[in-house]
Amino acid sequence: MTTLPPDAELLRLDHQVCFSLHAASRAFGGVYRDALKDLGLTYPQYLVMLVLWEHGAQPVKAIGERLRLDSGTLSPLLKRLETAGLVHRERSTEDERSVTVHLTPAGDELREAALPVPRRILAATGLTVEELRTLRGLLGRVTGALDAS
Amino acid sequence: MTTLPPDAELLRLDHQVCFSLHAASRAFGGVYRDALKDLGLTYPQYLVMLVLWEHGAQPVKAIGERLRLDSGTLSPLLKRLETAGLVHRERSTEDERSVTVHLTPAGDELREAALPVPRRILAATGLTVEELRTLRGLLGRVTGALDAS
DNA sequence: GAGATTTAAGTTGTGCGCAACTTGATTGCG
């Protein structure tokens, strides 16, 4: 569609994209930090709670697959959520390797307090719905391609 | 342009974008980890080296502004780069609060070894140049808006 | 059925990211 850029510019573009991604991810982190402070959650903890609110109790493995996180990250994170009284872990009886993560009543209740969060973030992005869809689409494709390579 | 989606979908879209961003950022991290292993650099260390290769010796403060990182992150990172012999730090004589970061000859030479890295990453993304531009644009706008809020 | 392989979760160690703080230098203001 356009003239292909010279090599140098192309390579520059690449690291600009990576850098933008890195910066944007941390900028989101900052806004979430504020929005979640009252709930006492970090952003990754909030992601885990979203999974549990939406899909119910499930094994650590399943949470990890949904969030692209391994047990080295999830185990201590879940331990903190358990200490905070939001979650409890129970070793499965059928397969004793597996541990199922359940919401406690407090964890379930927190859902309501978390409802206004997404709107705050949405407003802070300054993007239109169209743009958000485009962004989500591109990011999804990149992640898929990168993971495959 | 399109029918506005109902509230629930809109809020869903928001956390999907945040999640995609988080996931994409980590996926890039993984690919860079492989590409930079031979150079003995992590991705954030590589970003610092890019700044020095491109703009020459400069104070910690300036590096932090370019990369959106504070001294709590940069100080130990620079110490590691110094231990690796790629960089050395010198306290400014005019303003003794400031520390200027210089490339060592080894740090300068590493530039050549790093040249093939961007192309590898570029290929791994699976996106066209158009799409990369769009992505960079959207991410830049989001970061700006989020930082301002 | 016994032994090798695979699997789920957890542990350890390293580095990044950031808040909160310390230290020492500079600037600004009365």
Place this chain on the structure above:
DNA sequence: CGCAATCAAGTTGCGCACAACTTAAATCTC
């Protein structure tokens, strides 16, 4: 001038991310 406010860099502490490893259970294979 003198002292407060500001500023640059560094330190500490905590949580996330991930590689490499351990442990214990399930599965596969002969």
